[in-house]
Amino acid sequence: MRVKIVLAYDGTSFLGSQKQKETSNTIFGIFESILSQLGIQQNVVASGRTDKGVHASYQVCHIDLPPFWMDIKKLQYVLNKMLPQSIFVKKIQKVSSDFHARYDATSRVYRYIIKEGQRDPFLNRFVTFVDGIDIQKISQNIKLFMGEHDFAYFMKNGSDVKSTIRVISKTFVYQHKGNIILYFEANGFLRSQIRLMVGALLQLNAFEIQQQLSLEKKI
Amino acid sequence: MRVKIVLAYDGTSFLGSQKQKETSNTIFGIFESILSQLGIQQNVVASGRTDKGVHASYQVCHIDLPPFWMDIKKLQYVLNKMLPQSIFVKKIQKVSSDFHARYDATSRVYRYIIKEGQRDPFLNRFVTFVDGIDIQKISQNIKLFMGEHDFAYFMKNGSDVKSTIRVISKTFVYQHKGNIILYFEANGFLRSQIRLMVGALLQLNAFEIQQQLSLEKKI
Structure with missing residues (x-):
């Protein structure tokens, strides 16, 4: 069964x-x-x-x-x-005998939680504390990841995958109980891709992110 | 300084x-x-x-x-x-040069958090999941610990202390965001005392707790 x-x-x-x-x-x-x-x-x-x-x-x-x-x-x-x-x-x-957890999944969703201010020892496993979060900039730039891209620059080195192309179908930013949540939905993700995209959103501007997505310049 | x-x-x-x-x-x-x-x-x-x-x-x-x-x-x-x-x-x-963190403390407060229902892997470090919590019974029995008692039966074996007498000045139970919180305030606590008192509140009745507090019967 x-x-x-x-x-x-x-x-x-x-x-x-x-x-x-x-x-x-x-x-x-x-x-x-x-x-x-x-x-x-x-x-x-x-x-x-x-x-x-x-x-x-x-x-x-x-x-x-x-x-x-x-x-x-x-x-x-x-x-x-x-x-x-x-x-x-x-x-x-x-479930029926042809159900397949991997192949039948239509998308995967990740949420990355960031928060302004002093770090909290009881939340550090779940929340990344960051100073000076520009939520408007992040909300705009997170849309740059939408669609089909070669995410080769958003993958941890040494990963062994056939293709570094992924399709991101939904991204947005929302606030919940004082947290800022970055939402990503895609057919799949590369190793460390979420972490590297969030790092880019916090540290880079739109032009620099576009450069990385077009494989022009790795930062 | x-x-x-x-x-x-x-x-x-x-x-x-x-x-x-x-x-x-x-x-x-x-x-x-x-x-x-x-x-x-x-x-x-x-x-x-x-x-x-x-x-x-x-x-x-x-x-x-x-x-x-x-x-x-x-x-x-x-x-x-x-x-x-x-x-x-x-x-x-x-602080002034005669401030002393230990001797100047007038009381110590502990909160023990319990919750009904399925355990939550994101809360297990902070919350103990228990089935069938009788909050009314606990609210009544927690008052039995008030005042000066010999807590020898509420101490982990092998502890090395001069006296097992402590004075508990405040105890109560309250609910907060779906959690049940057991509050204990005292001049000091023995090793594992809070955990053992909470265990008693969950498993024993008033008579059995009184027996332990009067050192009659260790359960």
């Missing part, structure tokens, strides 16, 4: 979401090792990868359950007892 | 506040090592100790600054640049 699993996690103390040979300290490294303790030997397929230190509020995955795990309410309960406090199973739901 | 320093910290990844010989991973172990990098070789005197995993929103301390550190605004700025993100200097303020 194929099930869709929705996870939320605080990524602070993990080395990214994807399973790695070198370390077990990744979201899916831990998740799969706990599944295997329950007799579920499966590679979890996730909608996308998150980088080191990145959190997820709604990461969609799928696995095929062995026949002895029919009680998905109980499975959710047991998983949440066994998982570290920083990883939480929000939902497990039966 | 003596200064009062107010710290806030997320205690999650530290082994308590107090400096230890065995590890440098404590709040004041780290704080003093950074002070010493700035030429300030001082034992920081704090108003009180916090246990492993306990946070502080307003920990008052004092030190005596050497004459070359007169610019306390700059000192605060430099400290906040050097400290880990989880420790923050809220305030540095000149």
Whole structure:
């Protein structure tokens, strides 16, 4: 039986979401090792990868359950007892056998939270404190990323991808409870792309961002 | 020049506040090592100790600054640049040379936050998720701790203290943004006392708590 699993996690103390040979300290490294303790030997397929230190509020995955795990309410309960406090199973739901968490995802959404003023030791895992935020400039310039671009200059070096072209379908800035939230929606993102785009929005002007998007000048 | 320093910290990844010989991973172990990098070789005197995993929103301390550190605004700025993100200097303020963070403290306040329902991976460092909270019972029973008691049964074993008698001057329960907050104010607390009192409030009835406070029966 194929099930869709929705996870939320605080990524602070993990080395990214994807399973790695070198370390077990990744979201899916831990998740799969706990599944295997329950007799579920499966590679979890996730909608996308998150980088080191990145959190997820709604990461969609799928696995095929062995026949002895029919009680998905109980499975959710047991998983949440066994998982570290920083990883939480929000939902497990039966889906059709051709559901695919990665290929069926129509878009991925990232939110990057920044805030003016003194840093707060209780928020530092979720919020980047920045001085002198020009919210109007950021709201305008974030639109430069819209559409299809070669994001080669917005990718961490050493990434191994077939193409650095991505299509960003929605970007905007909004305020919520004193935070400034930068919203990005795309078919997919390159490694560190969000962080590098936010860095550009904070430090560069429109002309410099356009130069980078047209691969003219890497700053 | 003596200064009062107010710290806030997320205690999650530290082994308590107090400096230890065995590890440098404590709040004041780290704080003093950074002070010493700035030429300030001082034992920081704090108003009180916090246990492993306990946070502080307003920990008052004092030190005596050497004459070359007169610019306390700059000192605060430099400290906040050097400290880990989880420790923050809220305030540095000149005080009279007889000010003492520990002896001049008239009371210490702790808040313990509990919440009904599914655990939240983004709040687990600050909130304990509990099912079936009887807020009325807790509001009544928290008053049992008021006044002077021998809290020997509300102390972690192996603690080395002269007396286990403490005077609790204020306790109450209130709700804030969906959280239930247990408030305790006292002249001082024993090691793990707050955690053990909260455990008692969640699991015991009034009679059982009174038994423990009168040292009749340890549960």
